[in-house]
Amino acid sequence: MAGPGRVRQSRPSATASQPAATDPASSLARALREQEEGLLNCVHCGFCLPACPTYRRLGDEADSPRGRLHLMRAVVEGRLEPGAEAYQRHIGRCLGCRACEPVCPSGVAYGHLLELARRVGNEAKPPSLVTRIILATFGSRWAWRPLLAGARLLRALGLPALAARRPRSGANARGPRLALAMLAASARVRSLPESPPDEVPSPTTPTTNAGRTAADSPSPTDGPDNRPTVAILTGCVQAGLFGRVNAATRRVLEANGYRVVPVGAQGCCGALHAHAGELDSARELARRNVAAFEAAGADYLAMNASGCGAAMREYGSLFSQDDPDAPRAAALAERVRDLSELLVVRGPRPGGSIHLAATSDAPCHLLHAQGVADAPERVLRAIPGLRLLPLQGASECCGGAGIYGLTQPELGGMIGGDKVRNILESGAAAVVTGNPGCMMQIGAGLRLAGSSVVVLHPAELLDESYRRGGLYDGQGR
Amino acid sequence: MIQQSLVRELRAICGSYGVLDDPDALLVYESDALTAYRHRPAAVVLPRTTRETRESVAAIARHGLPIVPRGAGTGLSGGAVALNDAIVVGTARMNRILGIDAPNRRAVLQPGVINAELSVAARRHGLYYAPDPSSQTTCTIGGNVAENSGGPHCLKYGVTSRYVTGLEVVLPDGEVIRIGGQGRDAPGYDLVGLFVGSEGCFGIATEIEVSLLPVPESVRTLLAIFDRIEDAGRAVSEIMSAGMLPAAMEIIDGATIRAVEDSVFAAGYPTDAEAALVIEFDGLEAGLKGDAERARRRCLATGAREVRTAQDEAERAALWKGRKKAFGAMGRIAPDLLVQDATVPRTALPSVLRGISRISARHDLVVANVFHAGDGNLHPNILFDRRDAEELERVERASKEIMRLCVDAGGTITGEHGVGLDKKHHMTLIYGPDELNAMWGIRRVFDPGETMNPGKVLPDETQPVAAAVPA
Numbered sequence: 001m002a003g004p005g006r007v008r009q010s011r012p013s014a015t016a017s018q019p020a021a022t023d024p025a026s027s028l029a030r031a032l033r034e035q036e037e038g039l040l041n042c043v044h045c046g047f048c049l050p051a052c053p054t055y056r057r058l059g060d061e062a063d064s065p066r067g068r069l070h071l072m073r074a075v076v077e078g079r080l081e082p083g084a085e086a087y088q089r090h091i092g093r094c095l096g097c098r099a100c101e102p103v104c105p106s107g108v109a110y111g112h113l114l115e116l117a118r119r120v121g122n123e124a125k126p127p128s129l130v131t132r133i134i135l136a137t138f139g140s141r142w143a144w145r146p147l148l149a150g151a152r153l154l155r156a157l158g159l160p161a162l163a164a165r166r167p168r169s170g171a172n173a174r175g176p177r178l179a180l181a182m183l184a185a186s187a188r189v190r191s192l193p194e195s196p197p198d199e200v201p202s203p204t205t206p207t208t209n210a211g212r213t214a215a216d217s218p219s220p221t222d223g224p225d226n227r228p229t230v231a232i233l234t235g236c237v238q239a240g241l242f243g244r245v246n247a248a249t250r251r252v253l254e255a256n257g258y259r260v261v262p263v264g265a266q267g268c269c270g271a272l273h274a275h276a277g278e279l280d281s282a283r284e285l286a287r288r289n290v291a292a293f294e295a296a297g298a299d300y301l302a303m304n305a306s307g308c309g310a311a312m313r314e315y316g317s318l319f320s321q322d323d324p325d326a327p328r329a330a331a332l333a334e335r336v337r338d339l340s341e342l343l344v345v346r347g348p349r350p351g352g353s354i355h356l357a358a359t360s361d362a363p364c365h366l367l368h369a370q371g372v373a374d375a376p377e378r379v380l381r382a383i384p385g386l387r388l389l390p391l392q393g394a395s396e397c398c399g400g401a402g403i404y405g406l407t408q409p410e411l412g413g414m415i416g417g418d419k420v421r422n423i424l425e426s427g428a429a430a431v432v433t434g435n436p437g438c439m440m441q442i443g444a445g446l447r448l449a450g451s452s453v454v455v456l457h458p459a460e461l462l463d464e465s466y467r468r469g470g471l472y473d474g475q476g477r
Numbered sequence: 478m479i480q481q482s483l484v485r486e487l488r489a490i491c492g493s494y495g496v497l498d499d500p501d502a503l504l505v506y507e508s509d510a511l512t513a514y515r516h517r518p519a520a521v522v523l524p525r526t527t528r529e530t531r532e533s534v535a536a537i538a539r540h541g542l543p544i545v546p547r548g549a550g551t552g553l554s555g556g557a558v559a560l561n562d563a564i565v566v567g568t569a570r571m572n573r574i575l576g577i578d579a580p581n582r583r584a585v586l587q588p589g590v591i592n593a594e595l596s597v598a599a600r601r602h603g604l605y606y607a608p609d610p611s612s613q614t615t616c617t618i619g620g621n622v623a624e625n626s627g628g629p630h631c632l633k634y635g636v637t638s639r640y641v642t643g644l645e646v647v648l649p650d651g652e653v654i655r656i657g658g659q660g661r662d663a664p665g666y667d668l669v670g671l672f673v674g675s676e677g678c679f680g681i682a683t684e685i686e687v688s689l690l691p692v693p694e695s696v697r698t699l700l701a702i703f704d705r706i707e708d709a710g711r712a713v714s715e716i717m718s719a720g721m722l723p724a725a726m727e728i729i730d731g732a733t734i735r736a737v738e739d740s741v742f743a744a745g746y747p748t749d750a751e752a753a754l755v756i757e758f759d760g761l762e763a764g765l766k767g768d769a770e771r772a773r774r775r776c777l778a779t780g781a782r783e784v785r786t787a788q789d790e791a792e793r794a795a796l797w798k799g800r801k802k803a804f805g806a807m808g809r810i811a812p813d814l815l816v817q818d819a820t821v822p823r824t825a826l827p828s829v830l831r832g833i834s835r836i837s838a839r840h841d842l843v844v845a846n847v848f849h850a851g852d853g854n855l856h857p858n859i860l861f862d863r864r865d866a867e868e869l870e871r872v873e874r875a876s877k878e879i880m881r882l883c884v885d886a887g888g889t890i891t892g893e894h895g896v897g898l899d900k901k902h903h904m905t906l907i908y909g910p911d912e913l914n915a916m917w918g919i920r921r922v923f924d925p926g927e928t929m930n931p932g933k934v935l936p937d938e939t940q941p942v943a944a945a946v947p948a
Binding site: 040041042043044045046047048049050055058059060061062064066067070071074079080084085086087089090102103104105106107108 | 494497499501502504505506508509510512521523549550551567569570572589591594612614615616737739740741742802803804805806807808809812813814862
């Protein structure tokens with residue numbers, strides 16, 4: 001069995017016996033009832049406070065998980081209006097990084113409660129126009145495909161890179177400039193900032209798979225018919241701006257003995273919509289993907305964007321129990337794995353040398369939401385010559401958090417600024433992280449700070465190592 | 478409603494993120510970790526420095542409003558509840574370690590530093606901060622000073638007061654004094670000793686000097702499993718009587734075991750047991766083995782069905798995480814809880830534990846016990862759902878009976894959580910009018926206007942003026 005990943009049960013299963021319809025009143029009532037149940041687990045111990053990036057920076061209890069749960073409960077108890085500015089502000093300021101979940105002794109399903117809280121909040125006060133436009137765009141392939149094609153064209157023209165380089169930058173760029181810097185940061189890294197082997201800073205922990213080479217690694221295939229099959233979620237942003245990561249994902253999986261099968265009409269996973277509280281839209285997108293991936297019939301679903309991975313692992317609890325699609329969604333969710341989990345089961349095979357001083361930043365939705373902690377670094381250890389340097393605050397959110405940089409520019413800038421500072425202090429020439437949102441947020445921050453540190457997806461780096469190691473020779477890429 | 482002129486004044490001092498006055502948002506400050514008492518403050522101020530604290534306190538004092546200091550809000554006696562529309566002065570943004578003087582084993586901190594983070598920082602120098610409340614990953618040193626907090630390892634190492642050597646304090650009128658510091662025993666009266674444990678009634682500590690200890694050479698951690706909680710209590714008493722001094726001895730009862738084992742902090746306690754006893758010895762490697770073996774034999778002799786030894790640091794950490802996160806895991810049993818904090822002589826543990834289970838049965842309540850057995854410091858957690866008013870009444874009755882039981886057994890009403898709001902009416906169980914008068918007198922020396930955390934610790938009806946007791 002591949003895929004040892006621990007799936008955190010992050011939502012209380014929906015018990016509502018409501019019709020699956022999108023009647024707003026019943027949907028709202030259901031959200032409130034589910035919330036009341038889930039909130040009872042919180043005994044107010046406060047163990048979550050230090051894990052919360054917004055609390056650590058603002059020191060305001062209302063911007064802590066315990067405080068936000070308290071506001072949610074006040075709404076459920078009828079002591080607070082969901083349209084109240086305080087509710088909108090503090091629920092809005094939550095990154096949704098879910099760092100509070102693994103430290104909660106009572107197992108409060110914070111992530112799900114936050115989605116319900118936003119659902120309730122949206123009813124009282126619709127989200128901003130920008131948010132609505134973004135969500136509507138990713139709700140339909142016919143909208144995001146041409147939009148992202150346009151973004152690719154813009155990126156190719158080099159305008160975003162130029163905008164990010166303008167002298168009066170500083171890390172706290174807002175709005176359009178941040179968006180342009182993020183777009184620039186999504187571009188392929190043309191050449192890796194390698195240093196001669198003896199100049200690569202010493203790591204604190206031993207990192208490379210010393211002594212192992214491509215030649216003496218086990219054969220990757222169990223014979224063509226026995227290979228486990230994998231379907232890759234190509235995603236929306238990932239497909240539009242990180243096509244190279246999807247291609248690398250396919251190659252490294254095949255090199256490690258998986259057979260990648262095509263998937264028909266797959267689309268956006270709906271994570272952005274769920275996080276914003278647009279649960280009905282999220283369910284519609286989930287239904288489409290459930291059908292598409294069922295038809296593909298693979299043993300595993302490989303995720304190379306941890307935000308999408310977390311969302312798809314929780315498809316089962318997105319639907320109420322009496323929804324006809326609920327069992328199918330739950331069964332599909334069982335087969336979801338992060339790319340790194342699939343790779344570590346197979347070693348992964350070592351590749352050719354890359355003499356790079358790198359550091360690894362854990363995407364929140366991989367570490368906190370999916371509970372996958374060691375796999376990404378174990379993947380990187382298959383690359384001879386790569387030195388993994390420790391990163392202070394690696395488990396803290398980068399401030400990307402979906403569209404947080406656009407909705408909360410000041411706080412997002414503070415959190416992102418700290419991440420950039422820690423990366424620069426690590427001495428690494430490259431940051432490796434497995435989520436497109438984090439790649440763009442961190443890349444934009446580094447660019448705006450005038451740094452030449454590059455951001456890479458682990459699949460890209462392993463792919464390059466395999467190319468150098470000759471693992472693809474004679475395979476016709 | 479707070480005056481806008483004061484809000485403007487405070488904003489000018491602490492910045493816009495440093496003053497909160499939206500009544501809706503202030504709901505989150507209505508309680509600390511004891512949710513049974515709730516009262517919304519008029520505003521919250523979050524200063525970053527001594528200067529900001531001093532100026533804020535002075536401004537609030539000029540307006541004649543009461544002040545409630547607050548750390549991380551993890552207190553369990555309602556000490557940070559803002560009665561009478563008080564303004565909360567929180568230390569969450571005063572969270573810098575100002576210096577670690579390793580050769581002299583001292584550290585100077587702002588009050589908002591998290592207890593465990595001090596030990597993490599000190600560890601680089603081979604040092605650590607000894608008092609370890611179970612909430613140490615989140616509670617602050619300032620709060621520890623206010624409550625004179627304990628923790629599992631205080632059995633051997635003593636509580637907060639033993640480690641605080643100097644303080645900078647903003648008094649209720651905004652004046653700043655520096656007391657103690659740099660020495661073992663400052664000349665004159667021991668004002669540091671007086672301030673530690675004053676529960677926010679004497680002022681706000683803005684700088685705290687603490688002494689650090691060298692990390693022990695070696696540690697042995699045992700887990701003894703019992704089918705009867707009284708037997709675990711007897712084992713504790715016998716180990717101490719035999720002249721041993723473990724660093725910690727903690728009992729976790731069956732209900733708590735099952736809640737913890739259900740959580741991410743599962744420690745491997747057997748879920749069919751009625752008590753787990755965690756015993757830790759630390760010090761020089763030579764000698765630990767003998768101590769551990771003697772303790773093991775005592776446990777088996779008092780009825781332990783099994784005694785395990787943690788094989789490595791990971792196992793040891795798991796045993797402690799399970800113990801320390803137990804309070805938070807109670808949410809798996811019921812939405813609300815009231816934690817008692819009574820201390821009884823160790824020899825009385827078996828009979829008091831029996832008494833507690835009788836009281837909980839009589840009132841049809843679930844009581845989960847997880848406590849510092851070596852110190853005789855009990856923490857019965859009475860579990861309930863505050864939406865059920867009738868149950869809440871039973872909780873209050875049971876709580877009083879448990880308190881009375883402990884006092885009758887020769888114990889007292891609090892071991893480490895402080896008196897705060899929850900236990901102030903039990904103060905008369907322990908003290909007579911003369912003792913309470915003496916306490917009122919000291920309080921008024923620091924806070925003549927009674928504006929600092931009013932309504933806490935001392936029962937109002939015992940005020941000398943109101944009581945008008947003839948001399």
